[in-house]
Amino acid sequence: MKSRGLTVGFVTTAAPPSPNGQARVLGQIVTDDVAIPIFMTDQMNILESEQEHIGRHYKLSSPEFRLVNRSLGRFQGLNRAGGLARTAVTRAREVVAVLRRDPVDILVGCSGNPFDLSAACLAARRLGLPLMAYLFDDPVYQWEAGLYRHAARLAERLWSRSARAIVVPNEVLAADIQRRLPKARIHIVRNPVDSTAFSAPPRLLEADPPTLLAPWRLLYSGSVYSAQADAFENLKAALEIQGGRFVLELYSAQSSSDLVAKQLATPYFMARPHVSHMTALSLQHNADILFLPLAFNSPIPEVIRSSAPAKLGEYLAAGRPILVHAPAGSFVAEIIRKADAGVVVDIPDPDRLSDALHALSSDVHLRKRIVCNALRLARDFHVDRAKNSLSSIFEGLTRQEDKRFSYN
Template sequence: MKFALVSLGLPPSQSGQSLVLYHLLKDIKPDQYCLITQKNFHLYGSQGNGSSSLPGRYYYINPDYQILRGMLGVASTARSMGILNTLLKLRVRQLMRIIRQERCEAVIACTGDLFDPPAAYQVSKSLGIPYFLYAFDHYSHQWMPPLLHAFAQKHERHLIPGAAEVIVPNEFLCQEYRRTYGVEATVLHNPCDLSQYQANPDNDKTDGKSEVTILYTGAVYEAHYDAFQNLIRALHSLGRPEVHLHIYTPQSESKLRANGISGDFVTYHKNQPIFTMPEIQQKADILFLPLAFNSPYPEIVKTASPGKIGELLAARRPVLVHAPADSFVSWYFKRHSCGLVIDKNDPVELANGIEALIADQELRQNLSTAAYARAKKDFDDITIKKRFADLLESRCIR
């Protein structure tokens, strides 16, 4: 069975979505799938620190990613649904040509682009092949401008109930689609290669260390800002010069400073190749997992599954979660006692949490042990790859 996978983010771009797809597809024979993405997005998204490219054939469709962004801005400003419908028709024609040429027997569309899910759905109906929606985030809530949101909602009402399968990365998005559309989605947590993490990191003591490292790895944007600002305030209030925040991110130092993420105890690092991340994470004393309490897209924050969750759990280091109480992230780490959760928008409580982790070795050990157990149960890429392959096979056999 051959399938087409349509996604804005594909390896080797550095997004979490790209890395998930790399894990899922890297062992599938290249003649069993093809990959479709926007022209030149891989150039904007890749800085030499993503995964390797996949062996399957890539197709790059028009218009260029940056041109399309501009056209969406024009359509939104002009409130022109006609522009959006024209762009959708163009996407349908391009996908139709590629999927016919490749003789695909199914199509998987990933969220992240406005047109990929509805265009792939229309192609699947025209060709009579199964359609899978891989919803890395809530599709319609990704689009905040009113016109784009209305367009996404209109198509979501058809493409979710009409899918052969909807795949989501967590239980909260599964519940949301069940409540809204009566659809029972399949939960595949974002996979992590556990073999990259050594069994027993040797830096389990913080007492007497010249530096206590709080580590963050990944993108920093509106979905994180006020959680980081709380951390900066908490570090100021601690009065402990040995506690230091290290940030590895593709965002510039100037952008972080402009959003209040700065101080004498903050060290900025350029984003590093993904193969170096396990060692960097396992050398940290505390791993920081933030989500904003006040962001432009609270529904996305609520159902978000940061791609780094599996990595943080696998690292066997205590995870400090600072995220809203109604978010999947806070729920998961609380339910499984695999991280210390501070779910109030309060830097004082966050400071108390940091103090507790520094002072209590037993707490650190218990959290680390529980974290790795969850990594093995929910995020092991070997298990998730098999579930993904079994799902495709079961839905495509007619």
Template sequence: MRLDDDYPRVLVVGAKPFSRSTNEGITLSNLFQGWPVDRLAQVHTVEGVRSADVCASFYHFGLRNFPVDHALRRVLGAVGGPTGAVAASGGTAAARRGSSSRLMTQLRAAADLTPSRFPDDLAPWLRRHRPDLVYSLLGSVRVNRLAVRIARDLGVPLVPHFMDDWPSTNYGSGELFGLARASLLRTLRAAVRMAPRGMCISQPMADEYQRQYGIPFGAFANCVDDTAFADGPPDDTGRPSSWPVELVYVGGLHLGRWQTLARIAEVLDRSAQEEPPVLRLTVYAPEHDLSQFREAFGGRRSVRLDRWLHSDEVPKVLHTADVLVHVESFAPAHRRYTRLSLSTKIPQYLAAGRPILGFGPAEVASMRHIADAQAGVVVGKDDPEPLSRALRQLRDAGLRHTWGRNGLDHARRHHRRETLSRRFAEFLGEASGTGAGAGKDPTDREGQDG
């Protein structure tokens, strides 16, 4: 049992609050689960539903603290601008959508760069919590500036945690004539200068960032509670071959993932000679994604689109599937963005003890993680023939059992919350100069994922 003194006092600074409804909020909640409540607080910029089961003290650094942005939104809303009519123009002609999208992109960049004011009650709130360090996922000019300023004012180190490779891609289209990207990189450099070490979501990202930024990086992905682990993979060897194999995808359809899923749907329908199909795919996705991309799956008899799941419902759905599906886009811009990212649901997939079909660029960290765990079959190129072969393999109950067992064993070694949370606390303790982690090598990979 860890003593409270082993845990540094941490101030989390970021966009979204601790919650059980967003990927960011879930990952934060899982990593900090069990942290002493009096040693954890959060400043967040986005208004959202908070979950108080992990963190109980919040400060919402909201829109009122960005007066220029606030005034701009009010003006645009009054004249039916992007906060009103333009934002709702999804059903208009393609040219108008393109024009509106470009305008929105520029306005979002301008909003990100607008200056903020620090309210009078923030400084005493921060002093009351007496943090040993600031932990932040960073990601925008707004959040980067806020994290750096708070850490500097408090005189404590800042530990960044990179969940995707946004430093290589954000504002890469020259928004605001390049000013947005220049500001992003400048605030990132300021954050790294205050960081004795950093965190990444995958080991490939940690290796690359350590070379790039010259400070130690550790790999910390989403972790899984023991209650969400399967007892073992099912033994389907006695199941009739005519029974359908149920494929399940849980996640967003953004970043081009809808296109990759649509290709799976196309191959499933093309290869289906039986009635009903022997291989069927169910997609659980957010409602706004389903509304936007539903037409891409129209008429596909092998695919069913279902509602978004609450986090408490996910383990049961994963455990009752025959095969779990993870996809990434093959589009160059998307594969650059996801190249070093490990999807937050991959640890959950592995812990479910079900085989995984990975369809996406072979170099992407999520696909490499599945392959390294020998937890399924990865189709690393956009080609219907190897995808068809992989789907045929997934009809083999013996292979499904072997892959499911491999994934479950990998998750037990690398993604158990208790193990990862202990390393996480030690890592932050070393960064702050407090706790049981002091003096340990942050690049020691014992027990790390990947």
């Protein structure tokens, strides 16, 4: 691809380098395979200035969630719908203006808000560009039932007719999208793990029995919000059952949020501020147990079921035992269970979580088996495999474009 000088534009909620999971995936997956990536986003403020910037960045205007800034009474729903529609049209106009100055070969619209996919679709049509939709989550069901979900469902009918390829991170989301869009060309590209995550050798899995002075350390790094809240509550109860034999070290930008500081307050949760990606990888390699939660009681259960957290591959590559607490049938629970790559508790039961913690701490053979299987499964998430998959998709899109014009 580099030899062809292919350029790709991305309309995205968050652009690399930033701590956002979507931005991290994009930063890893396009660096070597795209000659000049162009990122268009309204969240330029979260770019990490100390990190190396790749490609070029263009700021889009902030979204407008209402058509007029005053109450319209019983027409307030129409006011909000009009704001979303106007934002999509305005954003499309801005994307067109950027790409006329800085042309690309392919335009990628990413999920994450109610308007980027529609804006990318309108811009691609205006410029005659092939469109790829990159779905990090379900673009319809990531919104609670109501106006946004209804608008997203209507938008899906628009952008899906233009998208020549749809990329998703796992089989569960692929099946959900295929049911809604039977004619869509859907490709699975795993949320990648950089080779640095594989660099540290696994720690010895033997350990002395835990004591109050040296409890077993669970680790979670990343966002803490409604997509994990009740799973953390169950863990809190399980740790209290264990009475100090286990503690959770939680590294998150939400470490001081009300959820963490109040609702989840316990002597066994140690909330730490957000750390850099490289520091998080080091912490993962040195934890006793890696905790991977997803909510059981969520207003968007469809998204929980098809969620593919960016940290999943990193956890697999860390060489540490993984404890998954996620609903039965979810992608995370099923891929770990099928590969025997961790211990899965798929019902919201603190007693079962407590039993799982005891099993992990007391059974060295269990720990060795699941870690070996996790390292084997981690290869499927290696960044090189993801890059090769995306490269093939881009090449297929350009071949389609060449073929289309050869008939004119």
